[in-house]
Structures are given as structure tokens and as C-alpha cells.
């Protein structure tokens with residue numbers, strides 16, 4: 001008679017402090033944090049406007065120039081998030097979607113919050129505006145989008161503020 005193997009497991013936590021660079025896209029995060037600007041890039045050759053910004057045009061590989069984009073846009077596609085990481089668990093359920101900012105030719109993946117989140121609120125073609133955290137760290141989570149008709153409510157909350165319109 002052989003003894004049955006029993007696996008003994010211990011749950012533990014690894015904490016790692018580290019930093020990383022945003023490299024050539026650092027200007028986007030610095031302007032977001034300090035000035036609530038949403039910067040895209042424009043190809044110096046073909047004129048395509050990229051958001052999120054690309055340092056070189058992905059169509060013709062030419063270098064791009066920084067440009068400030070409007071903080072309004074249109075939802076291209078979206079979904080509602082029900083499962084997420086611990087960092088966002090308190091916000092569930094929330095929307096996420098690809099948003100084409102006015103003046104950009106590509107779309108940015110970003111959170112879409114609503115006080116009355118139903119699929120029709122964040123469907124394709126709906127207009128959204130950017131809302132910024134008052135405390136910004138130079139991260140994508142410094143801002144999010146809300147339906148245009150909820151914008152005034154969101155920026156009246158103590159933790160948020162509006163951008164430039």
C-alpha cells in the first residue's frame with residue numbers, strides 16, 4: 001500500500017518596487033498630469049493624426065509632431081466591465097471603449113463612466129467628454145470619459161475637474 005501524495009501550499013505575497021519609463025511618449029503623460037492636455041501626434045509626411053500618440057507614423061514611418069487634441073469625442077465601440085483587477089474593483093460595473101477624439105483618426109481605449117450605466121448610454125456613436133482626476137500622477141487612469149449630458153455632474157464632484165473646452 002503506497003502513501004497518497006499530499007501537496008502542501010502556502011499563500012504568500014511578493015512586493016516589488018520598480019519604475020518604468022514612458023520613453024518617447026513621456027510628453028503625453030507630463031502634459032496630462034500638469035496641464036490636463038490630451039496630446040496626439042500628426043505625421044509630418046501623410047498628415048495622419050494619431051491618438052494614442054505615436055512617435056513615428058505607423059502608416060509611412062515618418063516622424064510625427066505633437067498636437068493638442070480636443071477633449072470631446074465619439075464612442076466607436078464599447079462594453080461594460082464586470083470583472084477587473086483590485087485597482088478598479090470599486091468602480092465595477094463601468095464602461096470601457098475605443099473613443100475617437102475630435103480631430104484624431106485613430107481611437108483611444110479608455111474608461112467610460114456613467115451615473116446611470118446602461119448599454120445605450122455608451123453605445124457606438126455616443127458623444128463623450130474627458131473628466132480629469134484632481135490628483136493626477138501622469139497615468140492613463142488620470143482621466144476618463146463620461147457621456148456628454150453627464151459632464152457637468154461629474155466635474156462638480158470634489159475629486160474631479162473638467163478639462164479645456
Ligand SMILES: [Zn+2]
Nearest residue numbers: 043046057060
Ligand atoms: Zn504618415
